């Protein structure tokens with residue numbers, strides 16, 4: 175298929191694709207603050223780009239990006255749009271169910287926002303009971319695994335060097351590197367200070383907002399971002415996504431169905 179973007183083709187061509195295939199790609203992200211240097215669309219713009227590149231390489235149909243997500247923890251920063259988790263997961267579920275109505279039983283969600291992950295996973299578990307198999311591809315975890323030395327921990331945090339580098343590689347005109355801050359969240363946070371070790375080690379979960387730990391919206395080091403680093407992440411994550419799609423394509427739905435009673 176020449177054009178693999180659902181929103182750019184007509185229903186007749188959509189029918190041709192949907193009747194002979196069993197898999198589609200769905201990018202989801204957020205519209206939320208990413209510091210003074212990055213656009214609010216960072217998460218959904220990155221997800222869209224990754225999904226569309228993989229779509230071209232695999233000939234798998236790609237849906238338009240879902241631009242809003244679970245972002246209330248960023249709401250104190252102007253322009254952030256925040257959807258409750260249950261509404262978001264219900265909305266995405268119905269996108270998947272529409273596809274299921276046309277016979278698509280495998281959906282690869284390309285997620286651009288960490289705040290969406292648990293809602294997406296809950297939804298995927300729910301849909302598996304209805305014989306729709308949804309996987310959630312997380313680009314930054316993939317990058318951390320495949321390029322462990324490209325960024326430090328501080329450079330992989332929210333709106334820091336890694337995300338800023340992705341923006342530089344994809345749309346540098348939207349990035350203001352002269353405003354890119356380096357933020358030591360330990361200094362800003364008072365109530366987290368005593369608990370920071372446990373929080374970092376994931377032993378303690380707290381309902382904190384980003385306003386509790388940063389004044390600029392960035393947590394970590396962003397001044398070291400480069401377009402070259404972003405291009406490396408882009409290349410390796412698209413390749414990994416392509417491999418995942420090719421693998422999932424081959425899986426028999428019978429193997430992906432939930433197990434019966436023991």
Ligand SMILES: [Zn+2]
Nearest residue numbers: 216217333337
């Ligand atoms: Zn982000």
